[in-house]
Amino acid sequence: MSPLGALGVTLGVLVAGVVLVGLLDALARLVLGPVPLETPDRLTLEGLRGAVRRQSLTTEHPDLAAWRLAPAAYLGLAAAGLALVPVAADRAAVDVEAGIVVWGAVESLTVIAVFLHGWSSNSLLPLLGAYRFVAIGLSVMLVSMFVLIGAALPAESLRLTAIVESQRGLWNAVRQPLGLPLFLLLGLAITLRGPMDYADSADLAGGTSAEDSGAPRLAWQFARAAMLVAFATMAATVFLGGPLGPLLPGPVWLLLKAGFVAALLVALGRLLARPDASRMLTFIWVVLLPLSFLDLAIAGLETLR
Amino acid sequence: MSWADAIFWLLAATALLAGWRVFRTDSMVRASFFLLASFIAVGAIMLMLGAAYLGFATIFMMAVEMMVMALFMVMFMMNPAGLNPMSMVHQHGLAIVAGLVTFAGLGAFALSVDLPSRPLPAGAEVTAPLGRELLGPSMLVFESAGVTLLATMICAVVLSSRSGRFGPSDAGSVPPSIDPTAQEKS
Numbered sequence A: 001m002s003p004l005g006a007l008g009v010t011l012g013v014l015v016a017g018v019v020l021v022g023l024l025d026a027l028a029r030l031v032l033g034p035v036p037l038e039t040p041d042r043l044t045l046e047g048l049r050g051a052v053r054r055q056s057l058t059t060e061h062p063d064l065a066a067w068r069l070a071p072a073a074y075l076g077l078a079a080a081g082l083a084l085v086p087v088a089a090d091r092a093a094v095d096v097e098a099g100i101v102v103w104g105a106v107e108s109l110t111v112i113a114v115f116l117h118g119w120s121s122n123s124l125l126p127l128l129g130a131y132r133f134v135a136i137g138l139s140v141m142l143v144s145m146f147v148l149i150g151a152a153l154p155a156e157s158l159r160l161t162a163i164v165e166s167q168r169g170l171w172n173a174v175r176q177p178l179g180l181p182l183f184l185l186l187g188l189a190i191t192l193r194g195p196m197d198y199a200d201s202a203d204l205a206g207g208t209s210a211e212d213s214g215a216p217r218l219a220w221q222f223a224r225a226a227m228l229v230a231f232a233t234m235a236a237t238v239f240l241g242g243p244l245g246p247l248l249p250g251p252v253w254l255l256l257k258a259g260f261v262a263a264l265l266v267a268l269g270r271l272l273a274r275p276d277a278s279r280m281l282t283f284i285w286v287v288l289l290p291l292s293f294l295d296l297a298i299a300g301l302e303t304l305r
Numbered sequence B: 001m002s003w004a005d006a007i008f009w010l011l012a013a014t015a016l017l018a019g020w021r022v023f024r025t026d027s028m029v030r031a032s033f034f035l036l037a038s039f040i041a042v043g044a045i046m047l048m049l050g051a052a053y054l055g056f057a058t059i060f061m062m063a064v065e066m067m068v069m070a071l072f073m074v075m076f077m078m079n080p081a082g083l084n085p086m087s088m089v090h091q092h093g094l095a096i097v098a099g100l101v102t103f104a105g106l107g108a109f110a111l112s113v114d115l116p117s118r119p120l121p122a123g124a125e126v127t128a129p130l131g132r133e134l135l136g137p138s139m140l141v142f143e144s145a146g147v148t149l150l151a152t153m154i155c156a157v158v159l160s161s162r163s164g165r166f167g168p169s170d171a172g173s174v175p176p177s178i179d180p181t182a183q184e185k186s
Helices: A004-034 A044-053 A064-083 A099-119 A124-152 A160-166 A181-189 A216-239 A250-271 A277-304 B003-024 B028-048 B050-076 B092-112 B125-132 B137-159
Strands: A086-087
Touching: A004 A064, A004 A216, A004 A250, A044 A216, A064 A216, A086 A160, A086 A250, A086 B092, A099 A124, A099 A160, A099 A181, A099 A216, A099 B028, A099 B050, A099 B137, A124 A181, A124 A216, A124 A277, A124 B050, A160 A216, A181 A216, A181 A250, A181 A277, A216 A250, B028 B050, B050 B125, B050 B137
Parallel strands: none
Antiparallel strands: none
16 A cells, blocks of 8 residues: 555544544434533534534633643544554555554553643643553553453464464454453543543543644544544454455455444443542552453463463 | 665754753643654664664654553642643753753764764674564563663552542542432432
């Protein structure tokens, strides 16, 4: 794939995916009712119009550079993650040797983008959201790392095309049953959704985006949806065999699977309750982290067999 | 100058400038993330050298480490949010001497040593040999560093945990009641 072609495909899928996420959220609102206390300007057409029309207000002494750049960093990380995904069994927009490590870097830099977004506005509730998110985000990222190492073991490679190839016989989601559920929790965290949304939740009046307005607010919400697109395709690649499948061409299979993961994530975000941050932190370290060790042990034994 | 040269100098300049800003900024959080920017530029230079795993792992690990560092510095310092201006430098005399000595030493080392030049063939597998080296001949060094880091982390957690050596730090404190009149009743 030529560099320009790769860029075009990545951005096209990203924008189409964001529209799909907006539709899924609207569907969830239709089926499950409106979200209590939610600010009504999520990615809807009305929200788009308002964001373009309204001016963007600032707070007293914000770190304006970090505040304005945080949505750009978030969106850029989503695009970088999406570019790694193999669209066919043997090719990706960016096929690097250590693809899964690059995704790890995307995860950890996302935590920083969300933190800076809340920290830089120099305001109480965004700051609380930022610190709370770092504690939860870093912990659940640790869980996802062990799960991803487990997924790379059968492939004996860190390259994503090799991980896809290793699932030709059996998907990682079946071979390592703990992997996908644990990875989905990371997805909820880095897209700031439902039970793992400790950054932008309604109990902090919008958290890190409580002071956002106008176009920067729209940019942040867009980047959030874009990260869901990147995560869904990555989860489909690592655990559901990515573009592998009978009859239909590879990219279609990838989009179908990614669409399923995105729908699952939107539904989980609406259906699961969010516990207190300190309880969730204990739960992650005492229950989820040992489960990820178990997942790694299962993957290792399976590979040795 | 080829494209690769131009990108290298750009990354090197970024690493140096960001490293300089670490000491000129006025907030611990900003200092941490300037240091991260410097490390990311160094990681990108490692990518240019063909060390894909090491380069990306540097970016990945430094992102986590700088975030944790910012968090712990703010936790242990008097400046609760990290947004109030404070100086990032202290002990000027000692710092100037240490900086000059280090610069002269490393510079002399870089100029005097005959650095190896063994270009690998394009597309050579480098990640697996690195793993074999780390868990083979270099295992003692690798594991010593790992265990030392683990011990450091456990110490940091013990120092910062709610129940420290002298018992729970919030012993006897009562969370504010939801009922605003409860205070008067008790």
